[in-house]
Amino acid sequence: MKQIVFEKVAYQVGQQQILHNISLQIDQGEVVTIAGPSGSGKSTLVKLLASLLTPTAGQIWYQGRDITQEEPVAYRRKVSYAMQQPTLFGKTVRENLQFPYELRQLDFDEQRALAGLQAVGLTAVYLDREVKNLSGGERQRVALLRNILILPEVLIMDEVTAGLDANNREIIAQLVAQLQQEGVTIIIVTHDEQEIARASRLVEIKQGQIMTGGQASEFSR
Amino acid sequence: MNLVVSNQGLALAFILVLVTMGIAYREKLQVNRDIIVSVFRAIVQLFLVGYLLKYVFRVNNYLLTIVLALIIVFNASYNAMKRSQGITHAFRNSFLAIFVSTGVTLTVLIAVGTIKMVPSQLIPITGMIASNAMVAIGICYRNLNQAFRDQRQQILERLALGADLKEASLPILRETIKIGIQPTIDSAKTVGIVSLPGMMSGLIFAGVDPVRAIKYQIMVTFMLLSTTGIASLIATYLAYKSFYNERKQLL
Numbered sequence: 001m002k003q004i005v006f007e008k009v010a011y012q013v014g015q016q017q018i019l020h021n022i023s024l025q026i027d028q029g030e031v032v033t034i035a036g037p038s039g040s041g042k043s044t045l046v047k048l049l050a051s052l053l054t055p056t057a058g059q060i061w062y063q064g065r066d067i068t069q070e071e072p073v074a075y076r077r078k079v080s081y082a083m084q085q086p087t088l089f090g091k092t093v094r095e096n097l098q099f100p101y102e103l104r105q106l107d108f109d110e111q112r113a114l115a116g117l118q119a120v121g122l123t124a125v126y127l128d129r130e131v132k133n134l135s136g137g138e139r140q141r142v143a144l145l146r147n148i149l150i151l152p153e154v155l156i157m158d159e160v161t162a163g164l165d166a167n168n169r170e171i172i173a174q175l176v177a178q179l180q181q182e183g184v185t186i187i188i189v190t191h192d193e194q195e196i197a198r199a200s201r202l203v204e205i206k207q208g209q210i211m212t213g214g215q216a217s218e219f220s221r
Numbered sequence: 222m223n224l225v226v227s228n229q230g231l232a233l234a235f236i237l238v239l240v241t242m243g244i245a246y247r248e249k250l251q252v253n254r255d256i257i258v259s260v261f262r263a264i265v266q267l268f269l270v271g272y273l274l275k276y277v278f279r280v281n282n283y284l285l286t287i288v289l290a291l292i293i294v295f296n297a298s299y300n301a302m303k304r305s306q307g308i309t310h311a312f313r314n315s316f317l318a319i320f321v322s323t324g325v326t327l328t329v330l331i332a333v334g335t336i337k338m339v340p341s342q343l344i345p346i347t348g349m350i351a352s353n354a355m356v357a358i359g360i361c362y363r364n365l366n367q368a369f370r371d372q373r374q375q376i377l378e379r380l381a382l383g384a385d386l387k388e389a390s391l392p393i394l395r396e397t398i399k400i401g402i403q404p405t406i407d408s409a410k411t412v413g414i415v416s417l418p419g420m421m422s423g424l425i426f427a428g429v430d431p432v433r434a435i436k437y438q439i440m441v442t443f444m445l446l447s448t449t450g451i452a453s454l455i456a457t458y459l460a461y462k463s464f465y466n467e468r469k470q471l472l
Contacts, residue, residue: 050381054468072469077383087375089392103384146382 001064003028003185004049004154009058011044018044019208022058028153031176031186033199041208042189046156049187050081077104080152084159086143088131093117093142096131100150109149116145119178121171137168144175154185161192173198278341286340290347294319297355301456304359306366314459319354322451326350326444335440346444349420353405353445354452361401361457368393369464369471376471386469390461401453402446409442 004026011019019041026032036042047053048060051072060067067075088096097113114124120141134142140160147155157176161169169192176186188195196202204211238260245252277285298316305311327336327347336342369376372393379389387394412418413435417425420441424434466472 051468052377052381052470054466054470068468073383073385076381080383081381083374083378083381085374086378089375089379100382103382103388 002026002061003030003063005059005061006045006049007059007061009045009048009055009060011041011048011053012056017208019048019055022208022210024203024210026185026187028185029180029183030201031180031188031199032201032203033188033190033196034203034205035190035196035199036205036211037191040205042205043158045205046081046158046187046189049154050079050156051075052081077150078152079154079156080147081156082144082147082158082160084162086140086160088134088139088142091130092127093129093131093134094127096142096146097127097149100146104150106150112149113145116149120145120175137164140164140168141171144172148175148179148184151179151182151184154187155179156187156189158189159191161190161195169194274340274344277344281340283338286343289340289344290323293344293347293351294323297351301355301358301362305362305460308362308365308460309463311362311460314456315355315358317459318358318452318455319351321455322354322448323347323350325451326448329447330440330444349441350444350448354448357401357405357449357453358456360404361397361453362460364397364400365393365457365460365464368396369461373471380469380471386462386465390464394457394461397457398450398453401457402449405445405449409446412438412442 002025004024006022006024009019009022010017022045034042034045044053048055049067051067051070054068062070062075062079089099090096094113097116098108101108110127113127117124117126122138122141126138126142131139131142144157144160157172161172164172173195176188179186188199190196238256242253242256244250245256273289277289294316297319298312301315301319302311305315308314327343327350330336330346331338336346375392376389408416408418418438418441421431421434421438424437425431464472
């Protein structure tokens with residue numbers, strides 16, 4: 001069974017058709033890169049998958065279940081969405097890393113948080129650093145940690161590397177490789193040439209439609 | 222008490238209105254029509270209320286007093302609703318918030334004996350409480366609308382991390398309730414220094430010893446703090462869900 005299936009999904013706001021007839025299948029553990037010009041609908045596509053929006057037509061199936069039948073909060077904890085230019089909460093990095101634990105009423109796993117910081121190239125002293133003193137790249141890495149400290153089944157990265165330097169991009173690329181080894185399905189939304197060149201499977205969106213795909217013909221039913 | 226405002230006196234005091242109208246005319250503010258309408262509304266409304274209260278106080282009927290208090294709460298809710306800018310069930314929410322905040326505050330005041338269950342005390346106090354609750358709720362609604370617009374990204378982010386609606390909205394809820402209570406706190410700080418508020422001024426005007434009058438004002442300060450606190454809390458918590466759909470998505 002495919003982990004994620006988009007079946008003739010469309011999304012419309014008022015008269016404006018943002019996505020048309022999107023069909024797409026993704027296996028568990030796959031890394032899929034979704035590319036396309038700005039305004040092409042790629043961000044909307046992943047927001048639909050994250051259950052932050054609901055399709056106006058068609059269905060999205062997650063592990064064989066229509067996601068509109070799933071309880072949204074529990075679902076979003078499995079299919080985690082990270083966005084461009086995230087806001088960090090509260091005062092310190094610690095508060096941000098505690099957030100996913102608080103939501104689930106779990107005790108904060110400080111050891112795991114420290115290991116996570118290390119994995120994204122930040123030392124232990126960052127745990128109690130004030131968020132206002134972080135650089136853009138550091139903020140983005142801390143924000144990503146919020147998504148993955150409690151490992152999701154799917155991680156959606158919506159242009160998280162936009163505006164970051166080569167060093168930050170490299171750290172995030174390594175993180176992606178590590179998450180893939182842990183069996184997390186990863187969906188990268190980007191319009192960065194390097195990231196597109198590196199893609200193991202590329203889905204291209206233009207004007208709300210899928211242009212090419214790893215196995216494009218397979219999707220049409 | 223020797224307070225008498227004669228009808229001639231009132232008519233002459235109308236000159237004060239003419240002053241503002243003169244300014245408006247000279248500066249071409251185009252509000253003269255509005256001024257006339259508002260002044261006549263004020264006169265008619267107050268006369269009606271004056272006669273109504275006179276009747277209610279004389280009859281001193283338990284049921285009639287409660288009905289009048291409910292009408293005040295109803296009107297306050299209706300006016301709070303008008304400031305809701307699209308928040309759903311705004312009348313029901315406002316009514317509940319004003320009804321509970323007014324009810325709790327009145328019950329405490331009566332239970333501790335600061336006011337008596339007589340219409341001449343109950344009705345003016347209800348009016349004061351309900352109107353303050355109404356203003357606080359209006360402020361809360363305005364802030365909710367603005368915060369849910371300005372902080373869209375942060376809310377989306379919390380939702381995306383798997384926060385439930387309350388957890389996603391919590392910073393906004395706290396800020397909103399605080400903003401709802403803030404004017405009452407601020408005015409409590411300056412009471413007696415900058416303003417001599419209505420209750421106290423009225424009593425002093427009527428010849429009551431200022432030391433007795435301030436005690437009433439202290440009571441008013443307490444009761445308004447409790448009222449705006451309760452009303453802001455209830456209205457905010459009932460209203461925030463209307464910024465989401467049933468799929469727990471931000472609208």
